[in-house]
Structure formats: structure tokens, C-alpha cells
Amino acid sequence: MSRREGSIDVDIAIVLYPGFTALDAVGPYEVLSRLPGATVTFAAETADPVLADTGRLALIPALTLAECSRPDVLLVPGGPGQANLMEHQPILSWLREMHSSSSWTTSVCTGSLLLGAAGILEGRRATSHWLAMDRLSRLGAIPVSERIVCDGKVMTAAGVSAGIDMALVLAGELAGSVVAQTIQLGIEYDPHPPFGAGSPETAPSNVVQYLRDRSRFLIEGDQRSVREPDS
Amino acid sequence: MSRREGSIDVDIAIVLYPGFTALDAVGPYEVLSRLPGATVTFAAETADPVLADTGRLALIPALTLAECSRPDVLLVPGGPGQANLMEHQPILSWLREMHSSSSWTTSVCTGSLLLGAAGILEGRRATSHWLAMDRLSRLGAIPVSERIVCDGKVMTAAGVSAGIDMALVLAGELAGSVVAQTIQLGIEYDPHPPFGAGSPETAPSNVVQYLRDRSRFLIEGDQRSVREPDS
Numbered sequence: 001m002s003r004r005e006g007s008i009d010v011d012i013a014i015v016l017y018p019g020f021t022a023l024d025a026v027g028p029y030e031v032l033s034r035l036p037g038a039t040v041t042f043a044a045e046t047a048d049p050v051l052a053d054t055g056r057l058a059l060i061p062a063l064t065l066a067e068c069s070r071p072d073v074l075l076v077p078g079g080p081g082q083a084n085l086m087e088h089q090p091i092l093s094w095l096r097e098m099h100s101s102s103s104w105t106t107s108v109c110t111g112s113l114l115l116g117a118a119g120i121l122e123g124r125r126a127t128s129h130w131l132a133m134d135r136l137s138r139l140g141a142i143p144v145s146e147r148i149v150c151d152g153k154v155m156t157a158a159g160v161s162a163g164i165d166m167a168l169v170l171a172g173e174l175a176g177s178v179v180a181q182t183i184q185l186g187i188e189y190d191p192h193p194p195f196g197a198g199s200p201e202t203a204p205s206n207v208v209q210y211l212r213d214r215s216r217f218l219i220e221g222d223q224r225s226v227r228e229p230d231s
Numbered sequence: 232m233s234r235r236e237g238s239i240d241v242d243i244a245i246v247l248y249p250g251f252t253a254l255d256a257v258g259p260y261e262v263l264s265r266l267p268g269a270t271v272t273f274a275a276e277t278a279d280p281v282l283a284d285t286g287r288l289a290l291i292p293a294l295t296l297a298e299c300s301r302p303d304v305l306l307v308p309g310g311p312g313q314a315n316l317m318e319h320q321p322i323l324s325w326l327r328e329m330h331s332s333s334s335w336t337t338s339v340c341t342g343s344l345l346l347g348a349a350g351i352l353e354g355r356r357a358t359s360h361w362l363a364m365d366r367l368s369r370l371g372a373i374p375v376s377e378r379i380v381c382d383g384k385v386m387t388a389a390g391v392s393a394g395i396d397m398a399l400v401l402a403g404e405l406a407g408s409v410v411a412q413t414i415q416l417g418i419e420y421d422p423h424p425p426f427g428a429g430s431p432e433t434a435p436s437n438v439v440q441y442l443r444d445r446s447r448f449l450i451e452g453d454q455r456s457v458r459e460p461d462s
Contacts, residue, residue, distance in 0.1 A: 029287075169425045
């Protein structure tokens with residue numbers, strides 16, 4: 001990876017697996033693919049289309065993991081499919097190997113649990129989806145309830161949409177803040193959520209409790225849709 | 232479309248076309264697919280994978296436009312590929328037909344230019360990517376520089392990332408604010424952009440000018456990556 005005159009020569013690999021959450025992967029892709037000189041590649045165990053957690057969307061990987069040359073930036077999205085891979089050695093050893101030579105090893109949402117299962121978070125500060133924070137410590141990490149957590153070259157983001165913020169931080173690290181701001185304006189990332197319910201600290205307590213009660217399904221299962229919580 | 236006990240029976244179609252911007256489609260999908268009882272379907276002219284504007288990501292449509300039954304919600308993403316469709320009657324007449332029976336007709340980013348080309352925005356208030364606002368008036372719309380603009384059943388969003396905000400507004404309209412807040416907390420949408428450059432009003436002037444100078448490429452072309460603007 002080299003940096004020159006606002007353009008960088010950087011390979012970024014985003015790992016796909018069945019049951020990933022689409023926005024975890026596509027949010028960062030949308031930011032990082034606009035980096036001048038960057039190549040963003042989706043990679044998966046096989047060349048088949050990879051079905052996201054809803055079963056209604058599939059992404060086509062450009063490369064298999066075996067074909068993927070060592071990326072400068074490794075990005076692991078989250079999603080309930082992660083639970084099936086926590087002891088899946090082909091993925092875990094691939095993550096360890098890529099991490100050994102990466103400039104940045106990153107994750108979104110429960111992608112950090114896969115980094116943890118691969119032993120990459122041992123003794124490191126890290127974050128995850130707010131419903132999965134307790135699992136991080138069981139994997140040897142030091143859980144930190146922040147939107148983006150950086151420990152050395154390992155950068156982890158909170159749930160799903162936090163990957164967009166993380167990718168902008170990473171864009172700034174890779175190509176400087178002016179390029180990162182240009183990307184931000186290009187995707188008009190001036191968020192105005194219509195509600196203030198984006199974190200467990202600010203959401204109504206019945207909404208928080210509703211999701212807590214279903215955390216096992218939401219983090220590991222295929223039961224993604226929500227119903228109106230009891231008020 | 233019916234609504235009962237926090238669950239709704241609603242068909243949502245997201246139109247794909249070559250050169251769409253992935254986050255325009257996947258952001259709203261990630262929100263709307265979590266609506267209880269909602270079915271989100273990607274539809275395109277043919278059943279082939281549809282390549283996004285970067286050429287590095289393809290989505291597989293579930294249905295062709297001809298197979299797609301009249302959706303309750305129609306969503307048109309933007310992207311430079313839109314420019315090739317402004318006189319493409321098969322898409323434009325399909326949009327008009329679906330709009331004639333939809334409950335909501337919506338767009339993200341330059342998707343509103345396609346709605347305009349189909350005659351759907353005639354005399355309506357609408358928005359688009361900030362670099363494309365002047366084109367809206369040429370299509371008979373009344374351009375409004377807001378993140379989300381609602382005129383009757385037509386809801387348009389500003390550039391790329393604004394589709395997430397719009398989808399949460401739409402989720403609230405379709406299933407009520409408690410369900411929408413539950414989805415927001417599920418995707419941990421508590422945005423903290425590391426820079427304040429998300430709108431032309433708040434971005435540094437050299438960043439704004441840099442993108443303005445390239446607006447033709449960014450809105451219509453395949454030249455998406457940015458370089459460091461002169462400071």
C-alpha cells in the first residue's frame with residue numbers, strides 16, 4: 001500500500017458468507033470504492049452468489065478466499081450467519097492469515113465475533129452490535145461501547161449502519177481527511193434519522209427490551225423482522 | 232396493503248438497472264426488509280445480475296419488471312446509469328404503470344430524475360442528489376433542497392445515504408413509529424460521521440467546488456472516484 005498525491009494503491013477485501021447483513025458490507029463498500037486508487041473486492045468461500053440474512057438479496061463474490069491475494073484492508077461484515085462460522089476453520093484460519101499481513105483488519109457489527117473466534121481480538125479493545133457486546137469478552141476482547149473502536153491496526157464498528165462511519169474514518173486514515181470529506185459529500189452523508197432511537201441509551205425502554213428479548217434470534221437466527229413492542 | 236397489530240402486508244419493489252448506486256438500493260432494503268409482513272423484491276428488466284456503478288458489485292434481481300406484480304411501494308434508486316434510461320420507454324412506462332396503483336412511489340438520489348422522466352413529478356415538490364437539483368425543474372418538478380420531500384404519495388430522498396433516512400420515515404408511515412424505532416435500534420442507526428462534510432452547506436468550499444466541477448461525471452458518468460481537491 002502506498003500513498004501519493006491524494007491517490008492510494010490499496011486492495012480492500014470484503015468477506016461474504018451466507019447470512020451476512022447486506023448493509024454491513026455495502027455501506028463500507030460505497031465509501032471505500034470511491035477512494036482514488038483503491039480496489040474493493042468481495043470474496044467468499046466459493047464463487048456462488050452469497051445470500052444475505054433476509055434470503056431476498058444475494059451478492060456475487062469477485063473472488064474465492066483462495067484466489068484472494070493478501071489485502072491491505074480486510075473487512076468482515078456481521079449478520080446472523082456469523083454464528084455458523086464460529087468454529088469453521090477454513091474461514092478462521094484465512095482471517096488469521098490475512099490479518100498477519102494486513103495494514104488494517106476491520107469489522108462491522110457481529111463481524112467482530114468472527115475476528116474474536118479467529119483469535120485476532122485477544123486482549124484488544126473492540127466493539128460489536130450492542131446486543132452482542134457480552135460475547136466479545138468471552139472471545140478474549142475488551143468490549144468498548146463506542147461506535148468505532150481502534151486498537152492498533154484493528155478497527156471494529158458497532159451495529160450494521162456503523163460501517164458507514166467506520167469506512168469514512170478509514171478513508172481519512174488511508175487518503176487524508178479532504179478525500180474522506182469529498183466522499184462524504186459525494187454520498188450526501190448528512191444523516192437526519194427521523195427518530196432518536198439509534199442506540200440503547202436513547203431508544204424508548206420498551207423498544208430496547210423488545211430487542212433484548214429477541215437478541216438470540218437477531219444475532220444468530222433468521223428471525224429478523226420486528227413486531228410492535230408492547231407499550 | 233393492510234395494517235394490523237404492528238404487522239403489515241405490503242409488497243415493496245426496488246428497481247435495479249445497470250449503473251445504479253448500491254447504497255441507494257441496499258440502505259432502504261436493509262430498513263424495509265425488517266418491516267413485519269413486508270416483502271422486499273429487487274426487480275430489473277432482465278433476470279441477469281445487475282452491475283452497480285463501480286463495476287465491482289452485482290445484485291441478482293428476484294423478478295423481471297414484467298413478472299413483478301403491482302407493488303404497494305415502488306422504490307427507484309439513483310446512480311450514473313440513470314442517464315441511459317431517461318428516454319428508455321420500457322422502464323418509463325413501467326414506472327408510470329406501477330405508480331398508477333402504488334400506495335407510495337419513492338426514489339433515492341438521482342432516481343428522482345427517472346420519476347421525472349416518466350412524468351410522475353410534474354408539478355410536485357421533489358428532491359435529488361444536491362448536484363442534480365437543477366435537472367429536477369427541467370423535468371417539471373419543484374426542486375426542494377431537503378433530505379426527504381413528500382408530496383402526496385411521492386417521497387423523494389437526497390443523495391445516496393439519504394435513502395436510509397427515507398426508509399425509516401416510510402417504515403413509520405407503514406407500520407407506526409414504534410416499529411420504525413425498533414428497526415432503527417436493530418441496525419444501530421445512531422450516525423456519527425467523523426466529518427461534517429455531508430452537505431454543500433457544511434462541507435469545505437474546496438470540496439464542494441471539486442465535486443461541482445465533476446458533477447457531469449458523478450451524476451452521469453462512470454468516473455466515481457475522487458482525488459484530493461486543491462486546497
